[in-house]
Amino acid sequence: MTSRPSVLVLGEALIDIVEREGGDVEFVGGSPANVAVGIARQDIATHLLTRLGRDDRGRRIADQVTASGALIHDASWTDAATSIARARLRADGSAAYEFDIVWALDAEAAAEAAEAASVVHSGSIALFLQPGGEVALSTLERAKRAGTIVTVDPNVRPALVGSDPRPVAERAFAAATLVKLSDEDAEALYPGASAARVLETIAALGPRVVVMTRGGEGALALGPSGVVDVAPLVVEVADTIGAGDAFMASLITSVVDDADLLGGDVAALQRALRRAAVTAGITVSRPGANPPTRAEVDAAV
Template identity: 85%
Template sequence: MTHTDTVLVVGEALIDIVERDGADAEHVGGSPANVAVGIARQGVSASLLTRLGRDDRGRRIADQVTASGAGIHASSWTDAATSTARARLRADGSAEYDFDIVWELDAAAAEAAAGAASVVHSGSIALFLQPGGEVALATLERAREAGRVVTVDPNVRPALVGDDPRPVAERAFAAATLVKLSDEDAEALYPGVLAAQVLETIAALGPQVVVMTRGGEGALALGASGHVEVAPLRVDVADTIGAGDAFMASLIASLVDDARLLTGDADALHRALRRAVVTAGITVSRPGANPPTRTEVDAAL
């Protein structure tokens, strides 16, 4: 793959209303939107298929996404209000969320957009919340059948995914070429199961590479050449908002840079993981979902 290849990101875009020290601050968010921004900041062509209201919040999201260099698919616009997520920061900088979100997708537009892309990514609320979840899952499945590279980050939100998110997550994993999940996702989907066994369980469904992020412990991956582990970038944490999305965006950019990442090349996988932990580390060192540019990552490697 080359930098002329296009990544299609399918999923929610919303406004994060962050409660901090008794005051509200609004930030552009939504895991897939963050991923699209992160990919574009790595110099890779990206387009976001989402659901945006024709209101001030929707325009702010579109402005940030397009300012990064990513595009907004034309069918993303709606007359309904733009979705929001209220984030309450815990003492350690992590966040818990309350969502006000409606998720709908045009199936024909999703299929057409995926057909024009080399890589198709989805995850988070977009997979689990109906009616759009079924469209997102079917889009991933058709993309994989058509020979596209498909990436998935379940980014499980317990308040939104129902009592048993595993069947939906595993359907997405089965359609994926590469899966990235966090240790929190792993605990939600496979409670009590060791990290290495979670990776093996997911890999058995069909992905060529499975990656688990582990916060301050770095990341672990399973590819055709076996397990690969990397340490985190040590930084002073402002908050963890967008860290996983920045990591995912970096992995996708690495896929575009070097297809050997998928073919069992342990060095390529290690380089991709190292780049991703650096990208995530830079992101958590500053407030909100604000992923770094390729130049910033190169300077920190």
Template identity: 65%
Template sequence: MDADVLVIGEALIDIVETPEGDEEFVGGSPANVAVGLARQGHAVRLLTRIGRDDRGARIAAQIEDSGAGVDDRSWTDAATSTARARLRADGSAEYEFAIDWDIPVSPAAGVRAVHTGSIALFLEPGATAVRETLRAAAGAAFVSIDPNIRPALVGERERALARFADAAASADLVKLSDEDAAWLYPDASAEEVLERIAGYGPRLVVMTRGAEGAIGRGPGGIIAVAPLTVTVADTIGAGDAYMASLISSVLDDPTVVDDVQAFAAALRRAAVMAGITVSRAGANPPSRAEIDSRLG
């Protein structure tokens, strides 16, 4: 399919442990971003790695039902990856992964934006192909990344930080969580983290902070935005919804990277999209119409 956005990264099945038993949801940070973008009305192609099994078929069906497409090179004879999620008391999740990650370098010709992140940036052999793709896309498309750190998979911190910095040097936008920041830069304040990442090259850097909202560095310096107040079902997919909304805002209005008011509006819209997502179970981002109705 023709696409405005190429999303590269893992698609998997989230196995969520509940008192009633295990429940399975389609997940994987980049796959969630692809779905979120499609629900905002953008043409999206996802390059991932899924098995020719029942779980892989479920993933492909949900992605395609959202309006996004699955790149033909995504299919493999290996089993579809899984992430077992254990919910903490506050609704946040910790994960145990069974994942296989190996993809080709993918030229980004013909797309307006390229997004990747999470396990795809760090787990070999696919991580090298991902970073090569970002280097090739830099300057030709709007590039965004989200490290979405999984300590059990990314390896030793200094090496992971070097890989993250290398990817960020090709990016226009970096979004990370406060937990990512604490792992990557354990002795730095939120403002210091934003400045350090901006020093790699991206024009926009955003840190989500859960119930405290988010802080972003962009045109005009550093600004903060409050979260949408909701009853939290769980936080699965919240950061991915935020990421999808930021990319969508840039595609809708490229002045987000240059104009203070446009950047602030993009942060507010992302907060609404993430807030709606956490108000319902699993990674289930809202449509454009749902967000518009909350923004008034």
């Protein structure tokens, strides 16, 4: 009997300081950390290799991540301050961010952790900001060569990725088995290109499945058997913080749960998209990045 697959998430964990009427509110955040929490809440063994300060904010992040069931790698801890992102909510509930972040990653720890995982995920600031970006990218590439499933979400942050994020993003895409990006990411990477063209361009780099989320229009995916789309779950939106991360976490869960997803089965891809849409919908219905449990998703699918 083989053991259940485990997922390694490489990337930043930070505190989101959300500006609200009546005062700021702090939430645990960072796209990869949110993804790790989301996967663990689906009852999948999850490890997060990140960068945390030994301060109150770092301990708050660790408490929330471990409460979800995920484990934080020992190499994640540092004597520097925990990173923060200040989020200002727009009228539609989406957030504009300002960052105070330093990103570094222990290369030896990342390599060892990736060797022990069945799935390796990274994305967001972790891919673009140095010196940790090169470590994250190299780890994904080694994992691909070893035959490990690799998932990527570029989650492009214009304030941090430089004037031309495409070379870094495409290097990550080339290492990936599955890519998820938003329509905003697509516009940042391939300005003016249609959704179909973006999916085809990324798929040509090597991923077996490429998914684009489109907010209120749902999501579109290109797999080995063609294009599949899904409508969003209609809910009253509290805010959109963590929606894409919840969607990504659900896709990774489906990769672990359903071997047919990466094999070209259209029905499996449709199931994965529907489940991810429900997961994201539940997340946006409550404040902050607070993804649902497996039981909550099962009840709503």
